[in-house]
Amino acid sequence: MAVPLLDLRLQYAQVKDDVQRRMNALCESQHFILGPPVEELETAVRDYTGCGHAIGASSGTDALLAILMAMGIGRGDAVITTPYTFFATAGCIQRVGAEPVFVDIDAATYNMDPVKLGEYLRKKCHAGPDGRLLTAAGNRVRAIMPVHLFGCVCDMDRIGALASEFDLPVIEDAAQAIGADYPSSSGKRLRAGAIGEASYFSFFPSKNLGAFGDAGMATCREADLAAQIKLMRNHGMGAQYHHEKVGGNFRIDALQAVVLSAKLPHLDAWHAARRRNAALYREEFTKLGLLDRITLPVEPYAASGVKNHHIYHQYVVRVPDRDKVREKLTAAGIGCAVYYPIPLHLQECFASLGHSAGDFPESEKAARESLALPIYPELTADQIREVAGALAKALT
Numbered sequence: 001m002a003v004p005l006l007d008l009r010l011q012y013a014q015v016k017d018d019v020q021r022r023m024n025a026l027c028e029s030q031h032f033i034l035g036p037p038v039e040e041l042e043t044a045v046r047d048y049t050g051c052g053h054a055i056g057a058s059s060g061t062d063a064l065l066a067i068l069m070a071m072g073i074g075r076g077d078a079v080i081t082t083p084y085t086f087f088a089t090a091g092c093i094q095r096v097g098a099e100p101v102f103v104d105i106d107a108a109t110y111n112m113d114p115v116k117l118g119e120y121l122r123k124k125c126h127a128g129p130d131g132r133l134l135t136a137a138g139n140r141v142r143a144i145m146p147v148h149l150f151g152c153v154c155d156m157d158r159i160g161a162l163a164s165e166f167d168l169p170v171i172e173d174a175a176q177a178i179g180a181d182y183p184s185s186s187g188k189r190l191r192a193g194a195i196g197e198a199s200y201f202s203f204f205p206s207k208n209l210g211a212f213g214d215a216g217m218a219t220c221r222e223a224d225l226a227a228q229i230k231l232m233r234n235h236g237m238g239a240q241y242h243h244e245k246v247g248g249n250f251r252i253d254a255l256q257a258v259v260l261s262a263k264l265p266h267l268d269a270w271h272a273a274r275r276r277n278a279a280l281y282r283e284e285f286t287k288l289g290l291l292d293r294i295t296l297p298v299e300p301y302a303a304s305g306v307k308n309h310h311i312y313h314q315y316v317v318r319v320p321d322r323d324k325v326r327e328k329l330t331a332a333g334i335g336c337a338v339y340y341p342i343p344l345h346l347q348e349c350f351a352s353l354g355h356s357a358g359d360f361p362e363s364e365k366a367a368r369e370s371l372a373l374p375i376y377p378e379l380t381a382d383q384i385r386e387v388a389g390a391l392a393k394a395l396t
């Protein structure tokens with residue numbers, strides 16, 4: 001039996017009526033740019049995540065650009081992130097003229113390692129003449145951007161403590177993590193997008209909450225920053241044709257907003273189904289005796305009692321001889337993918353940063369070993385058994 005990596009048609013069947021009703025209403029109104037459908041989605045995302053403000057954008061990438069521009073981050077600045085993430089995280093930092101600075105990931109979670117972040121801030125940065133924190137290249141460190149990779153929130157207590165110590169804002173890359181919960185040591189359940197000073201989500205179609213094309217959303221804590229992000233989203237325009245800043249066209253389409261508004265009420269059930277699938281995989285891999293050959297994803301917050309402790313945007317295992325295993329699974333009709341085969345510090349476009357192989361060993365190792373298996377909510381138990389069986393065969 002072939003099992004695809006993702007089949008969005010099954011999800012569409014669940015929301016089709018509501019999506020079509022909303023789309024029809026929008027078509028009748030012929031109001032496609034911003035307006036009530038976008039505001040409805042922004043309010044729903046704000047309420048769902050508990051963030052202060054939510055601003056719809058044309059993609060996750062554009063949401064991040066709007067945030068960086070709104071924070072005035074540009075030439076002479078630096079933002080700290082990890083090299084094991086989708087390109088846009090660091091691409092946007094470079095696009096606004098700032099220096100992307102990488103710290104390595106934690107091997108178990110694939111997320112920014114707070115110990116390495118601390119080492120970087122303490123040992124590799126220095127204070128400039130005005131006391132501001134500078135990178136070795138002389139750029140001013142302006143923000144820390146941890147990435148909640150694959151749907152599990154970073155260790156935000158430890159990252160937040162370092163951010164406070166060095167007086168830096170945190171921008172969450174929550175592109176893959178809408179709805180992911182974090183059990184903060186304050187005793188509060190916090191949700192991705194509502195932890196740092198600013199954050200953003202991607203609604204790329206394959207995301208847990210996916211649009212019918214590109215879409216994204218910026219979130220932030222303070223009203224002043226929200227106003228700046230809104231300004232940047234629409235050509236820096238306050239009053240009509242009065243441009244206070246040079247922004248861009250980063251507006252979310254109203255058509256995408258109505259699709260997302262129809263899907264959002266289903267999101268928690270879809271997250272739960274993804275977690276159920278992850279638990280089924282564990283059972284199957286255990287039965288097949290594979291646990292000493294493959295490494296399963298960890299669930300660092302499972303015991304905390306928060307609901308969406310992992311939302312499994314991707315279900316990523318580590319396997320020996322990954323490329324061979326991938327070939328065998330593909331030949332057997334099992335959808336699988338590599339996120340991400342080349343860590344960002346080794347990408348051609350970042351050659352000017354001067355990194356070489358060996359600089360971020362955990363990111364490089366993850367890029368060699370990781371393999372994403374199908375995890376979408378509508379997978380059946382039979383399909384999961386099929387994938388597990390095919391993986392067992394591919395490992396022999």
Ligand SMILES: Cc1ncc(COP(=O)(O)O)c(C=O)c1O
Nearest residue numbers: 059060061086088175202203204
């Ligand atoms: C970690 C991460 N950051 C940023 C992005 C960019 O989002 P988008 O594709 O919506 O521009 C993505 C989405 O692919 C992502 O997974």
